Amino acid sequence: MIKRDLTVGQPPQNSASADRWRPKRRSDLTYRTIEGEAVILNREEGRLHQLNRTASFIWDCCDGTATISEIVNRFIDAYEIDSVTARQDVTTVLSQLQNSNLFVSVRCNKAIEE
Amino acid sequence: MSLIELSVFGCAIRAECTDEKAESLLNNIYFSFKRPVKHPHISYLCARDKKSDRLLIERIGACPKIAHDDSEFLHLFEKDVTVETQKLRPDLYFVHAAALVLEGHALALVAPAGHGKSTTAWGLLHRELKYLSDELAPIDLTKLEVHPFPHALCLKGLPPADYPLPKTTIYTARTAHVPADCLPSETTLEMMPLKAIFFLRFNAAISRPALKPVGKAEATVRLFTNALNPLAHSGEGLDAAIEVVSRVRCFELVSSDLQLTSELIRSAFLKNISGRN
Numbered sequence: 001m002i003k004r005d006l007t008v009g010q011p012p013q014n015s016a017s018a019d020r021w022r023p024k025r026r027s028d029l030t031y032r033t034i035e036g037e038a039v040i041l042n043r044e045e046g047r048l049h050q051l052n053r054t055a056s057f058i059w060d061c062c063d064g065t066a067t068i069s070e071i072v073n074r075f076i077d078a079y080e081i082d083s084v085t086a087r088q089d090v091t092t093v094l095s096q097l098q099n100s101n102l103f104v105s106v107r108c109n110k111a112i113e114e
Numbered sequence: 115m116s117l118i119e120l121s122v123f124g125c126a127i128r129a130e131c132t133d134e135k136a137e138s139l140l141n142n143i144y145f146s147f148k149r150p151v152k153h154p155h156i157s158y159l160c161a162r163d164k165k166s167d168r169l170l171i172e173r174i175g176a177c178p179k180i181a182h183d184d185s186e187f188l189h190l191f192e193k194d195v196t197v198e199t200q201k202l203r204p205d206l207y208f209v210h211a212a213a214l215v216l217e218g219h220a221l222a223l224v225a226p227a228g229h230g231k232s233t234t235a236w237g238l239l240h241r242e243l244k245y246l247s248d249e250l251a252p253i254d255l256t257k258l259e260v261h262p263f264p265h266a267l268c269l270k271g272l273p274p275a276d277y278p279l280p281k282t283t284i285y286t287a288r289t290a291h292v293p294a295d296c297l298p299s300e301t302t303l304e305m306m307p308l309k310a311i312f313f314l315r316f317n318a319a320i321s322r323p324a325l326k327p328v329g330k331a332e333a334t335v336r337l338f339t340n341a342l343n344p345l346a347h348s349g350e351g352l353d354a355a356i357e358v359v360s361r362v363r364c365f366e367l368v369s370s371d372l373q374l375t376s377e378l379i380r381s382a383f384l385k386n387i388s389g390r391n
Binding site for chain 1: 329330331332334335338339349350351352353356359360
């Protein structure tokens with residue numbers, strides 16, 4: 001029996017799950033922020049990502065300590081937008097980053113048995 | 115047998131040619147690099163393979179490579195020189211670019227192969243810009259200067275009819291090479307300060323070229339993806355790219371008609387170096 005972390009689909013949408021997931025950047029990536037925009041080098045996959053300013057702000061928050069709700073709150077403070085829009089933006093960006101395989105595995109509630 | 119001795123970015127290269135065709139190609143293509151060499155850093159033997167009757171190139175200490183035609187022979191030689199000089203000069207940031215000079219300042223046309231760097235350079239050489247490099251523009255990161263790499267300008271296709279190639283052009287199976295001493299403008303053999311980068315993309319479907327400034331992050335990405343030795347530098351090459359784009363103006367250029375494209379680059383560069391907007 002192999003238990004593994006699950007990294008699929010969208011980040012958790014409901015607040016309970018959102019408070020459990022603490023997105024964390026992969027430590028093997030090289031990234032730099034230039035004029036507020038992050039450039040991320042994923043050597044393993046031979047990919048280079050450029051994020052806009054808002055995505056870069058969210059990326060910067062993904063140090064493995066902040067939950068999605070906390071990131072949303074920081075985002076609201078920085079950009080002075082309403083919470084619905086902020087949550088939508090944050091989850092969209094996190095989805096894209098996750099789909100681009102830029103986070104370490106996400107620990108969800110259940111493990112898969114194989 | 116003939117010895118061809120070259121100096122490329124301060125690296126001494128010696129090619130011993132036992133085949134007349136190989137000798138003639140190297141002599142004409144690398145005319146501007148010829149210097150007497152006492153102790154070569156890199157040595158080659160260029161000969162004709164007796165079995166296949168094809169040109170072969172052997173770097174001393176490496177396996178010989180057989181070229182299917184003269185075009186591949188030049189490609190193999192230059193590719194090997196490029197890789198070996200990168201090892202000898204890891205301090206330089208090697209970028210896939212053409213570079214030209216106007217009023218003592220260099221501009222780089224950066225793009226992957228086949229995006230019109232050399233053709234655009236050919237157009238600019240008709241507009242008083244001097245020739246500095248083609249295909250390869252190694253950047254000294256401390257001084258932010260571009261090293262000359264003035265091999266014969268290599269065109270993969272014929273330029274428009276109003277920009278004809280000279281009679282001295284060397285045609286191979288797939289390429290046309292205009293020797294540096296046959297260009298419509300002078301060749302610069304000194305390092306030149308880099309002032310602007312144009313990220314080039316050819317689009318035959320548009321009637322007029324389009325130029326726009328690009329931000330530093332985007333420029334970093336574009337420069338990095340055209341760098342040949344990023345891993346020789348800190349931050350896996352990202353820091354060097356940032357360093358360069360932070361100190362020069364960067365533009366995206368969608369090129370079309372050669373005359374209009376050349377005029378647009380020239381005027382944008384002149385504005386840039388004179389500080390006008």
